[in-house]
Amino acid sequence: MPPPEWVLGWDVGGAHVKASLVERGVLRDVAQWACPLWQGLDRLEAVLAAAQARWPGAAGAAHAVTMTGEMVDLFEHREAGVHALAGLLGAALHGPLWFYAGERGWCAAPDVAARWQDIASANWRATAALAAQAVGDGVLVDIGSTTADLIPLRGGEVGARGRSDAERLVGGELVYQGVVRTPLCAIAPRVAFRGRVSNVMNEFFATTADVYRLTGELDPAHDLHPAADGSDKGAAATRQRLARMIGLDARDAHETDWLAFAQAWRSKQLDELQGQLERVIAAAALPAAAPLVAAGCGDFLVAALAERLARPCRSFAALVLDDAPQAGEALRRRAQVGAPSVAVGLLFSRGAG
Template identity: 35%
Template sequence: MYVIGLDIGGANLKSADSDGAARSIAFELWKTPELLQTALQELLTSYQRPDLIAVTMTGELADCFQTKADGVDHILTAVEQAVPGVPVLVWQTGAEFLPPDIAREFPLLAAAANWHALATWLGRMIPDQHGLLIDIGSTTTDLIPLQQGLPVTEGVTDVERLLSGELVYTGGRRTPLAMLENRVPLRGQSCPLAAEYFATTADLYVLLEELPESPEDIDTADGRPATRANAFARIARSVCCDITELSEEEAIEIAVWLAARQQAQITEALDQVLSRMDHVPETVLISGSSVFLAKKIVQSHPLLAQAKVTNVAEIFDRSISDSACAFAVARLAAERVRFSTEVEQPD
């Protein structure tokens, strides 16, 4: 049984096969939803033809779709047409795979289910413990309590998860600074940030040297490379300055303050989630493309500092950890479908 897992987001398409070969491409779904099928075909060229495609998604929230039902339908149709003749299964927050037509009937169960697939798959690493998964990506953070290896959350849909603290809409790379906070300290005063898409959280962490420079990465607010010099210029622009008007020390002061605010926001949500748990987690699993933030937050948290911390990226290959949700659905599908075949064989 050779399975390929897909995690179809609004800005990235991620894939992994059940053997661990992972690949992702940037794809701005909200701009060109009609090109999704072609982009998926390109993403899949590096794999052999699978026996099964397992899908999870968040891209149905993109505003090119009038409703999530439209989004789920469009995404599933693109997958079906990208690999005609291959069976497709969709992960649901009900903790099972369903065929596309049933997923289309219950779109809110398939919508934004990738966190659930990841938590279900990773939870099996700690079947007998009280655990917590902290996954920090480029734009969002998931905080998932685990019990007997299974996710035990208060929220299922995105809005329930926002209200419960289990989804924090902030991440280590793509969050616009003016959506993180609307004022920053400057020259002994409080300065409003320009309400524009001028700089993102990656600029904070590159300027502060917590993320490496990536001159080849132009997925930034102004399309210029993710270097320290450009991060400085983008942060300066976020208070309507260019680099002749703001010193590097002032930009660093702003970045230190905003980074602390972001970590405080995640910690507040974490406290909200922990307050509902019966036991302090014995193990904290940390993952996501901004796992460096998860590590800092756990280390500085009074209740979690004693927990065993497992960095998922150190167990798996880097490429898998970046496509962890895709790998999760691939593995879950490979195991479950084999199981159901075994069960059915005696018939």
């Protein structure tokens, strides 16, 4: 089957949908939409309509799909989620439709029922496969809004020990922490504030978005979900949410104290990610010169992890767009955040079906 002229790569998650437009093997555009799938399939239908409006010239394109949205509690179980999402995509999208099945390649729509386990939550492998082709040895560190994928790359191949989410959670290759949606009480049970260590309130008072919004590292383009209290995302409201984590109000300390508090939470999250990353590197016996390949909206943390581990740091977008000098900085940034959709789009365009 010859490569199609146009390919739309889709990463259908439980909180966001990311899509990439590839023309004759060249990445042209990447977009992201909030999609709280747990609220209903109509959320995904709205995103698909928005994507079609964004790329009207790509009607009839081939579609390369990966997903993690089958995990949301809208579905009775993951199998039902894969079937439901595949059915909706098949009804809404025009053109050839293929699903990424990890190391087993591509799956045509009629075969989804038999191969749902290969399709479920395989998006990380697509990103890792493309990164491995570029660096040989390394670790893909894709930190998104909700999760972090830590995937060893060996000799140009994906070196992951786990295949499913359950297996990757055991081995440290999947860490359920991100830079937007993670409740702060999941990061650490205790944290320092103004020289004293305090227990943390185990309530949904604040999320990691509050931390990185205050430090100035979170791009507003990726801060798409409501704050924990439903309030605004300005600095004052952000400080108030952080203060609640230790039983205080924002007015109880100076703005500089709350910035230092945000930095303390940042350090706690880096500690956890570093520990998991060290487990993965040791299990894969990676050489000291093997780089971290940074991806996701939380890629700013990967540079800090690389510094802690004294390893080089490479950008996923720079690797995959190395032969596309015409790609502007905005496209490179979107490719960095939408890495799995970019990966399935490019992989499919290079070897369709």
